[in-house]
Amino acid sequence: MFDRLEIRVLPPGSRFAAQVRFWVNDEDLVEEAVDEGGRGPYAADVLPAGRPSLLRATEAARRLELGEPECTGGCCGSLTVVVQRFGQIVQWSDWEVPWGGGDHHAVPPTGAPL
DSSP states (O other): OOOOEEEEEEOOOSSSOSEEEEEETTEEHHHHHHOTTOBOOBHHHHSOTTSOOTTOOOSSOEEEEEEBOTTOHHHHOOEEEEEEEETTEEEEEEEEBOOGGGOOBOOOOTTOOO
């Protein structure tokens, strides 16, 4: 089964610049994994003008940070995933979600692509 990935840019708010959020099968992965006060990566960082996006999937596996809790990723960890391209298929695997005390656990958020 294939999952539906939607990338949305949220407008700047009172606390954060414009940020990117990832919706898979109609669920906001960032909000689910890092809670309501967290944020996704800044749009200017992952969707830069004039150069390839950090989100670009390549044959080389790369770990991407998709979000962090309100207390920052340095405190409790971040929502990360390994992204790799296999021909026309892009695989998201090896999820890590924030966990209290800085520990990570490798369980994908509900609805996350495997």
